[in-house]
Amino acid sequence: MNFTRADFPEGFRFGVATSAYQIEGHAHGGAGPTHWDSFAATPGNVVRFENGALACDHYHRMDEDLDLIRDLGADVYRFSTSWARVMPEGRGRPNAEGLDFYDRLVDGLLERGIDPAVTLYHWEMPQALADLGGWRNADMPNWFADYTEVIMGRIGDRTWSAAPINEPWCVGWLSHFEGHHAPGLRDIRATARAMHHVLLSHGRATQVMKGLGVSNLGAVCNFEWSAPATDSPADVAAARRYDAIYNRFFMGGLFQGEYPADALEGLEPHLPQGWQDDFATIQSPLDWVGVNYYTRKRVSATNDPWPAYAYEPAEGPLTDMGWEIYPQGLQDFLTRTAREYTGDLPIYVTENGMASTTDPDPDRIAFLTDHFNATRAAIAEGAPVAGYFVWSLMDNFEWALGYEKRFGLVHVDFETLARTPKASYHALANWWR
Ligand code: IFM
Numbered sequence: 001m002n003f004t005r006a007d008f009p010e011g012f013r014f015g016v017a018t019s020a021y022q023i024e025g026h027a028h029g030g031a032g033p034t035h036w037d038s039f040a041a042t043p044g045n046v047v048r049f050e051n052g053a054l055a056c057d058h059y060h061r062m063d064e065d066l067d068l069i070r071d072l073g074a075d076v077y078r079f080s081t082s083w084a085r086v087m088p089e090g091r092g093r094p095n096a097e098g099l100d101f102y103d104r105l106v107d108g109l110l111e112r113g114i115d116p117a118v119t120l121y122h123w124e125m126p127q128a129l130a131d132l133g134g135w136r137n138a139d140m141p142n143w144f145a146d147y148t149e150v151i152m153g154r155i156g157d158r159t160w161s162a163a164p165i166n167e168p169w170c171v172g173w174l175s176h177f178e179g180h181h182a183p184g185l186r187d188i189r190a191t192a193r194a195m196h197h198v199l200l201s202h203g204r205a206t207q208v209m210k211g212l213g214v215s216n217l218g219a220v221c222n223f224e225w226s227a228p229a230t231d232s233p234a235d236v237a238a239a240r241r242y243d244a245i246y247n248r249f250f251m252g253g254l255f256q257g258e259y260p261a262d263a264l265e266g267l268e269p270h271l272p273q274g275w276q277d278d279f280a281t282i283q284s285p286l287d288w289v290g291v292n293y294y295t296r297k298r299v300s301a302t303n304d305p306w307p308a309y310a311y312e313p314a315e316g317p318l319t320d321m322g323w324e325i326y327p328q329g330l331q332d333f334l335t336r337t338a339r340e341y342t343g344d345l346p347i348y349v350t351e352n353g354m355a356s357t358t359d360p361d362p363d364r365i366a367f368l369t370d371h372f373n374a375t376r377a378a379i380a381e382g383a384p385v386a387g388y389f390v391w392s393l394m395d396n397f398e399w400a401l402g403y404e405k406r407f408g409l410v411h412v413d414f415e416t417l418a419r420t421p422k423a424s425y426h427a428l429a430n431w432w433r
Contacts, residue, residue, distance in 0.1 A: 001369050001427045009379060013115070013387035014432050015076030016069060016409065017351050018058075019122035019166065022396040024082065026124070027053040028060065030097045032088025035130035036123065036399075039182035050402035052124070056394060057417050062105060064419065068410055069393060070112040072425060073432030077114050078350060078389045079105065080122035080166060086151045090126030091143055099154050106155045115160035117389075119220060120148055120205060122166040123181065123399075130183055135171065135194035138272055141281075144201040148208045156214035163350075164205035167222040167292055168198045168250045180400055192270035196278070199253045203281035210284070218288040220350045221250045225296030225329035229312045234301035238309035241265075242299045245307060247333075255341040257283050266306035288386070289342050290350030293330045293371075295323035320355040320405055325367060327374040334378035334385055346386035349375060353391035355398065355405040360423035364409075368424065390428070394419060 005012070020026075021036055040051035058065055069077050083090060085098035109116045121144070125134050129143060144164070152162065165171060172195035175181040177188065185191075206217055224246050228239040244262040252260050257279035259267070298312040314324040330352065337347055354367040368390065379385050395408035403414050409425040412418070421429075 001365055001372075001431065003369075003372060003431050005431065007376065009386075011386070013075040013348075014428075015074045015078055015115075015117065015387065015389040016072065016393040017078035017389045017391050018393050018396065019080040019119070020082035020085065021052040021055070021122065021124040022392075022398070023056040023058040023065075023394065024085070025052070025054045025057045025059045026082070026085070028057075029085060029101055030088065030095045031082060031085035032090070032095075033127040034082075034084045034124035035127055035134065035182040036125075038127060038130075039184050042184070045182075045184060046400050047402040047404060050397065052397045055397045056412050059101065061417065061419075062101075062108060065393070066105075066108045066112055066114070068419060068421065068425075069109075069114055071433075072409070072421075072429050075115060075432075076117050076160065076387065076389060077109055077393075078117040078119065080119040081151050081155075082124055083121060083147050084124060084126040087126065087147055090129035091146065094150050099151070102151065102155050106158045110158060116155075116158065117161045117163075118155065118159045119163045119166045120144075120151060121164060121171075121201075123171065125182070134183055135176070135197050136190050138193075138197065140197045141201040141204040145204040145208050148205040149212070152209050152212055152214050156209060156212050159214065159216075161216040161218060161288065162209055162214055163218045163220045163290060164202045165198055166220050168195065168202070169222055169246050171198050173245060188266065189270040192267040193272055195249060195267070196253075196271055196275050199250065199282045200278045202254070203278070203284045206284040206286065207281065216287050218286050218290055218348070219254055220290035220292060221247075221254075222292040222294075222351070223247050223329075223333045224294070225326060225332065227296055227298050229298045229300035232301070235299065238301035238307075239299040241307045242297065242309055251337070251341045253279065253282050254286075254289075255283070286345065288346040288348055289337060290348045291330075291333055291337060292351035292391075293333055293349065294321075294352065294354075295319075296326045296329045319367070320357060321401070323355075325354070325370070327370040330371055331374040331378045331381075334375065334383040335381050338383045344384055346384055348386055349388040351389065351391040353407050355407050357406050359411055362423065364422070364424040365427050368428070 177191040226243040228235040394410035398405040
């Protein structure tokens with residue numbers, strides 16, 4: 001990797017990202033059950049019936065992991081807090097052990113000179129709230145606001161940045177329409193409500209954090225480039241619909257106070273009453289926006305009811321996820337985000353990386369090199385990109401795909417839990433340190 005820090009704007013921050021359920025080991029430390037535990041316990045949902053009970057056992061190996069981040073030379077560590085670890089029932093009694101854990105995590109980062117970037121929800125909903133309908137329930141924004149108050153009341157004085165919810169598309173669409181993630185629903189009404197309540201919860205949490213004096217607040221969305229399978233008007237329109245649902249719905253809500261017409265076409269009849277009145281909260285001003293980017297999809301039209309599209313097989317070089325390697329999409333999303341939604345607001349690439357079992361991993365080094373170059377190209381075009389965080393620090397629980405898909409810069413042996421930095425880790429350390 002032939003970069004130096006001087007190849008990026010002054011003050012540009014490099015970092016790595018993880019999430020609670022994917023690394024911590026949810027069985028430890030008094031955390032309450034989550035909908036991912038029950039989803040994973042249902043045969044057919046997760047490969048080899050795996051779950052996050054032990055994961056990387058980061059709960060007990062935190063110091064070793066923080067040393068790895070320090071030795072990598074990362075400026076920022078993006079992690080998430082687990083709602084069910086902080087409040088095992090989702091509401092009411094906080095878990096002192098859980099709060100202490102995140103307190104130690106933040107202090108451990110600061111002691112090592114690393115900026116803590118927290119996300120408050122990265123998918124493991126407390127089961128007690130899932131039992132009440134989870135994101136479908138109109139009370140979710142209130143419960144989420146209460147949780148925000150508890151966790152950020154404890155660590156918000158020392159975090160560098162905070163974002164309420166990771167990847168609203170996955171929380172809303174992937175989990176309630178496609179059924180691939182917990183709670184595994186396939187229901188358009190549940191989907192519409194989840195998509196809207198996620199954004200409203202984001203807004204409520206942002207207001208709570210402002211009230212607490214927490215600084216540097218943002219939103220983290222995932223983006224997937226949408227390419228029509230052919231030039232036919234039907235495929236072009238199908239790709240537009242995919243783009244509306246995946247990319248423009250959330251950015252429209254957060255930064256324009258409206259949802260795109262081609263998403264409302266199918267979702268509007270199922271949105272909660274009075275949804276138009278919620279944009280004042282959803283649009284609470286932010287200090288930055290996070291772009292999670294991995295790939296593009298080729299989309300074709302079908303004769304089914306809305307959204308009437310199908311995914312075509314990916315072409316070209318693929319990662320172990322079967323995702324096309326398409327760095328141009330990152331450049332295009334970074335410039336489009338600034339141009340159409342956020343103007344001068346700093347943009348962070350809050351996740352980017354590849355699944356590969358190759359070790360040593362020249363393929364990951366090439367992938368990251370291409371995506372760093374895409375980021376530099378976007379900056380040259382005027383996009384105010386201020387940082388880039390690799391997904392992920394170490395191999396971890398890749399949700400429905402279990403432990404088979406390895407995104408880590410650090411190899412984890414899931415028998416012994418030994419951590420071994422890969423070639424990509426050393427390649428980054430060479431110029432980050
Ligand atoms: O592992 C996930 C992460 O939890 C959210 N963004 C995408 C990653 C890779 O699939």
